Amino acid sequence: MNSTKKRTYDAIVIGSGISGGWAAKELCEKGLKTLVLERGRDVKHIEDYPTTLMNPWEFEHRGELPLEVQKANPIANRCYIFKEDAAHFVVKDAEHPYIQDKPFDWIRGYQVGGKSLLWARHTQRWSKYDFEGPARDNFAVAWPIGYDDVAPWYSHVEKFAGIAGNRDGLDTLPDGEFLPPFEMSCVETYFKEKLKEKYPQRHVISARMAHLTKPQPIHLQQGRGKCMNRTICQRGCPFGGYFSSNASTLPWAAQTGKMTLRPNSVVHSIIFDEKKQRATGVRVLDAETKEMMEFYARIIFVNAAAFNTNLILLNSTSNRFPNGLGNDNGLMGKYVAFHNYRARVSADFDGFMDRTTDGKRPGSSYMPRFRNVYQQETDFLRGYATVLWAEREQSFSSDGIGVDLKTNITARRLGNWKVGMLMMGETIPKDSNYLALDKQQLDPFGMPKLKISIDYDDNDERMIKDFFEQSEAMFSSAGFRNFKTSDSHQAPGLDIHEMGGVRMGKDPQTSLLNAWNQLHVCKNVFVTDGACMTSTSTQNPSLTYMALAARAADFAVKELKTRKL
Numbered sequence: 001m002n003s004t005k006k007r008t009y010d011a012i013v014i015g016s017g018i019s020g021g022w023a024a025k026e027l028c029e030k031g032l033k034t035l036v037l038e039r040g041r042d043v044k045h046i047e048d049y050p051t052t053l054m055n056p057w058e059f060e061h062r063g064e065l066p067l068e069v070q071k072a073n074p075i076a077n078r079c080y081i082f083k084e085d086a087a088h089f090v091v092k093d094a095e096h097p098y099i100q101d102k103p104f105d106w107i108r109g110y111q112v113g114g115k116s117l118l119w120a121r122h123t124q125r126w127s128k129y130d131f132e133g134p135a136r137d138n139f140a141v142a143w144p145i146g147y148d149d150v151a152p153w154y155s156h157v158e159k160f161a162g163i164a165g166n167r168d169g170l171d172t173l174p175d176g177e178f179l180p181p182f183e184m185s186c187v188e189t190y191f192k193e194k195l196k197e198k199y200p201q202r203h204v205i206s207a208r209m210a211h212l213t214k215p216q217p218i219h220l221q222q223g224r225g226k227c228m229n230r231t232i233c234q235r236g237c238p239f240g241g242y243f244s245s246n247a248s249t250l251p252w253a254a255q256t257g258k259m260t261l262r263p264n265s266v267v268h269s270i271i272f273d274e275k276k277q278r279a280t281g282v283r284v285l286d287a288e289t290k291e292m293m294e295f296y297a298r299i300i301f302v303n304a305a306a307f308n309t310n311l312i313l314l315n316s317t318s319n320r321f322p323n324g325l326g327n328d329n330g331l332m333g334k335y336v337a338f339h340n341y342r343a344r345v346s347a348d349f350d351g352f353m354d355r356t357t358d359g360k361r362p363g364s365s366y367m368p369r370f371r372n373v374y375q376q377e378t379d380f381l382r383g384y385a386t387v388l389w390a391e392r393e394q395s396f397s398s399d400g401i402g403v404d405l406k407t408n409i410t411a412r413r414l415g416n417w418k419v420g421m422l423m424m425g426e427t428i429p430k431d432s433n434y435l436a437l438d439k440q441q442l443d444p445f446g447m448p449k450l451k452i453s454i455d456y457d458d459n460d461e462r463m464i465k466d467f468f469e470q471s472e473a474m475f476s477s478a479g480f481r482n483f484k485t486s487d488s489h490q491a492p493g494l495d496i497h498e499m500g501g502v503r504m505g506k507d508p509q510t511s512l513l514n515a516w517n518q519l520h521v522c523k524n525v526f527v528t529d530g531a532c533m534t535s536t537s538t539q540n541p542s543l544t545y546m547a548l549a550a551r552a553a554d555f556a557v558k559e560l561k562t563r564k565l
Contacts, residue, residue, distance in 0.1 A: 017114025020303035021245030026553035040110030049236030101453035105493035165208035187390035306530030326519035340425035
């Protein structure tokens with residue numbers, strides 16, 4: 001009895017990444033004794049960022065990984081983060097194998113803080129058009145919530161996290177609670193003005209970024225400081241200049257005295273009590289000893305990152321739920337989607353030869369979606385956002401030896417401006433894109449391997465074609481020349497924006513979660529990471545995960561207090 005009592009909490013949060021950190025913060029702040037389970041090792045803010053203060057010449061391989069490491073990790077090696085300075089935060093291929101029914105590059109970060117240490121930090125709100133998209137365009141199922149339901153929670157998380165940006169007054173990309181923005185380059189500003197002349201409904205803005213350009217009292221209370229524009233964020237920031245669970249939400253939860261953090265805890269499944277007809281706890285494998293243990297709580301938040309959340313729920317079988325916890329309709333694992341990052345364009349610009357950029361910035365410029373917003377106008381559904389950047393070419397001579405060589409390589413010569421644009425396209429969730437468990441093939445912890453079957457479709461190809469056509473027209477209108485297109489043909493996954501499988505909806509027959517992120521048929525289990533997403537829109541999704549997690553936690557605590565859970 002004493003042992004069970006020690007393993008009993010008010011709430012359990014599975015996962016310590018962006019959404020799990022927010023769930024932990026909100027639940028602890030509201031007085032709940034909360035256990036946070038993380039399958040990876042502990043990473044403490046500042047002290048466990050081993051490369052954060054290293055100079056380029058201090059890396060044994062000058063930033064690159066040895067060839068044998070690259071060959072041993074063909075999946076992880078395709079990710080731009082998998083370099084000598086941050087590879088320790090990326091899951092190696094052999095550590096958690098999975099089955100690729102179709103090619104998929106699954107990039108993961110198993111440590112306290114998860115991928116919040118590695119993310120690109122772009123943070124845009126969804127608009128009403130994004131939440132209304134599936135119902136209007138007749139794909140997926142209708143969202144059970146709209147922008148007005150989430151807007152106050154966007155504000156809540158923005159104020160605490162710290163988001164740099166402008167109030168741009170766009171209905172397609174609602175304004176938020178912003179710190180001062182990062183400055184756009186002169187060519188990006190020029191393109192913005194030229195675009196207005198021919199395309200008044202298309203807008204170039206400073207990207208909204210989770211960086212402290214001007215820390216407010218709430219950020220100083222977290223122990224965080226101003227972003228120093230070092231642009232080596234993937235190493236972990238010793239200043240807390242960008243938002244991560246490690247620098248922000250987890251320490252905030254810990255200081256309440258209500259949080260217990262347990263790293264090296266691989267969640268096997270959620271326990272469902274047949275008599276009580278509710279979830280009562282979580283089965284955990286210790287990552288170091290492989291010992292199985294159980295922890296208990298009145299409510300459970302599943303924030304293991306989209307695909308692992310699907311895996312855990314599908315593996316949580318019982319007499320009541322033989323196909324996975326909450327999976328009465330057989331839809332769990334289906335209708336997964338992602339963002340299409342395959343396409344990019346570049347061009348040259350001959351203007352502003354008397355100017356260049358000064359220093360660094362973590363962000364870029366950004367163009368919100370402009371296709372099919374107010375009405376269907378193309379041969380494909382939905383649309384794409386774009387990231388835009390411009391910088392001067394630099395060249396130098398490597399001739400000479402000794403002093404002459406040093407002089408030549410430090411005498412940088414500026415060339416023309418290079419302009420680039422990257423597409424981030426919305427993909428349509430469909431039942432042919434799915435996740436499943438292969439119970440014949442087990443991972444190193446004896447759990448079923450996850451089988452991933454996801455691919456592009458004709459809608460994606462038509463969208464890429466339109467992006468190439470529209471970007472060429474826009475670049476030409478600004479006087480850019482030497483336009484080039486590039487399609488990486490990369491497999492899905494490198495966007496690291498996988499979503500769905502446990503989607504929200506109004507009808508238990510066609511969805512898994514209700515408007516409060518509760519499983520329809522197991523109300524004390526909440527899912528507030530990417531798995532809950534009904535559609536993907538074009539915006540970077542992390543801000544929406546944060547808002548949904550905070551909103552659901554607030555609801556859960558109120559339900560507990562009124563004994564409805």
